[in-house]
Amino acid sequence: MSKGQKTFYKVMHGLSILFIILGLIAAGFFIVIKLTNAADMIYSLVIGPLSITFTEGVTQGFSFTYLDLILLLVYIAIFLIMFWNVQVFFKHLKDEMLFIMENARAIRNVAFCVIFLAFFNHVPFYSLLNKLLPYLDTNQVEISLQISFDFGLLFTGLAILAVYQIFKEAVRIKEENDLTI
Amino acid sequence: MIQVNLDVMMARRKKSLGELAKEVGITNSNLSILKNGKAKAIRFSTLNALCKALDCQPGDLLEYIPDDEEGG
Secondary structure, three states, X not given: OOHHHHHHHHHHHHHHXXXXXXXXXXXXXXXXXXXXXXXXXXOEEEEOOEXXXXXXXXXXXXXXXXHHHHHHHHHHHHHHHHHHHHHHHHXXXXXXXXXXXXXXXXXXXXXXHHHHHHHHOOHHHHHHHHHHHHHOOXXXXXXXXXXXXXXXXXXXXXXXXXXXXHHHHHHHHHHHHHOEO | OEEEOHHHXXXXXXXXXXXXXXXXXXXXXXXHHHHOOOOOEOOHHHXXXXXXXXXXXXXXXXXXXXXXXXXX
């Protein structure tokens, strides 16, 4: 394995761990906000390329339910599971263990997480947005929410699933090769 | 299935595992895998070296045993 490759794997492993830590911080943030009833601290919304910032104090009295919190935590948990598997994969690559079943399983788990996110990506934000919309001054425009799913993510997830199938076959060939005397 | 009778030939020729591995040019662990029937395949070059070291034919090392599901 070249030095560049090893550095790349190390960086990717480090990044995945960083994302896991950020995910845990985000989960903690939402739990604290719910428990301290400080949801009116949320005064900025980012939906794709659109960012809405409320004037401070406008969202006074806004709060979210335990169901919202659970949905947000499920959303973060899926991210954590995904990045945990990514870090397992890159840790093995870093240690020069490429074609092993654990790596194949990590790829499969990432694929399942991505496919799940394709459907679940926007769900935690529907009810949050619904509750925040009344705080928007919408004299000139009409804003509505609709259920949607991320086709790009679904396709990516299915492509990763195909990579898993190929990787599984590679593991089988590697094992056979190792047991050829 | 194919059964490897390496242990029988080694006993006949009174050769130890380490000795044979050295003569054939493979590691002890690989020869052990072959002897215990855990190997999935054998290279012609390895078979050639084994036959030479044990002074025998491939048929002395490998034996075909019909599987139950094959009606044998």
